[in-house]
Amino acid sequence: MPPVHHSPLRGRTAVVTGAARGLGEALARDLSARGARIALLGREESTLARVRDTLPGDSRCWEVDVTDDRGMARVAAEIAATFGPPSVVVANAGVAEGGPFETSDPAVWRRVVEVNLIGSAVTARVFLPALLETRGYFLQVASLASIGAAPMMSAYCASKAGVESFAHALRAEVAHRRVGVGIAYINWTDTDMIRDADQYAVLRHLRGHMPPPARTVFPVAYVAGRLVRAVERRRPTVYVPRWLRATQAVRAAMPPVVTLLSRRELPRLAAEESFEATGLLGAGGRADHAGRTEHAGHDTRGDR
Template sequence: MSYRTSPLRGRTAVVTGAARGLGEAMARQLSDRGAKVALLGREEQTLARVRDALPGESWCWEVDVTDDVGMARTAAQVRERLGAPSVVVANAGVAEGGPFEESDPATWRRVVEVNLIGSAVTARSFLPSLLDTHGYFLQVASLASIGAAPMMSAYCASKAGAESFAHALRAELAHRHVAVGIAYINWTDTDMIRDADEHPVLRELRGHMPAPARKVYPAAHVAGRLISAIERRRPAVYMPSWLRATQLVRAAMPPVVTMLSRRELPRLASSEPFEATGLLGAGGRAALTRTRSADR
């Protein structure tokens, strides 16, 4: 599909977690296709740099996706300045790693709040506009939505919850002509993944995955697949495409993961201590505290 003929041209699109990584890459490609883009995130200066680099009309808002009042206010301002959104991408996400028993309760909870509650708050805030435009809501999920992994309990639980939330929302809104899609993505080259690789246990766990499953993809490449799915209002998009096959065997995945973990975790523990990582990446550190939003 030519960028000049994209159905996104002239429409308003919202991206959460737009300050860096996949969110930034999606915002850039939406703008390239002629959309007006609202960038939402926690890092004011970084958001502003992304906004200033986009070729089309865009605005940015510093806001916490878990803040109901702040997100509702932001949604009203987006509508006033850019028009009612036709596309909303719930991309904001954080992760932490390490043994559950050693995890900090506040950090563990924060992962679930941002990844699951934040997605629901995003949907609630922009749903009036999506109903008016018969729009499209994309929930960015993960392979972790399908198959949980050790040392990532908060992330896996939150992404599985986000997937389930999106399925429920799709069923509720289908007769009202709002489409809901789920993006299942694997390892993407973001600061979160690069930070994870700095921790030996997480690096080793990824290294023991089958070769296709441990490959890291450039954020721009992943974003391109997701934007194409948005243009076609797809109910699901898989990046890489082989992830679709995991849906057929997802019931068998937990016992396989348990079997492999029973063998590999003792070996890893003998050479590297298992320690909690805290929130990963610069985006994770920016999400450490829940704050009120600020209009920008």
């Protein structure tokens, strides 16, 4: 996108987690076009470097696991030393897996919650001192899954409900200290995570049975643009698409409706194709798995 010359973000430092691809990359690109200095955080140094090299403004990248308290604290200190204290932090890093809870891999299920919920809390913890200094803004990327849970996505839904609650609590704690906390409620976005999910019949069919507006997939650049405008305005909430705001008024009625539809559709889908665990979805999920496997290998070799 062309540079935006009159943005309040010009000259500020912005941190984006999960910045190697997808929504994180698009957010970094939009923030950079508005004149912000960008700190890109993610699991793959080479992919982060590719993003860094295509941004129009000043940017650096750090390979780090958002669930690693010490690693994130080190990165926060290095970002402050390189760019100064951040004014914007976007907790975007996330992974997902699908399939029946009954047969899910406990380690994979736990990892989704760790990255999405614990990783967001670690991100907030290590950057909060800087945001207090700059009276900055923390944006938590949540989901329609924060409002209405769906079958076959129990870990993802639990983690996104958790980040919504966490962001509400954090906002209340820091409001009097002039730090803004926003929640981004987003629906289906055209990332490799969603494209990977569509390769699994049960997940594809479940999305297909949602009402037409609810199953629409939105371009990642459009979603990022809406979120960055919310950052500029320090919005407490942003909904993409806008109609998602209406679900807040009916969220208490959503679980019985989902249960009713699932009771009817899941037996039919099970008769057509067996339900299997997907593992972590998308290239980001595979990168997280590879990073943890490599780290475990180093730890094992170190013990010999």
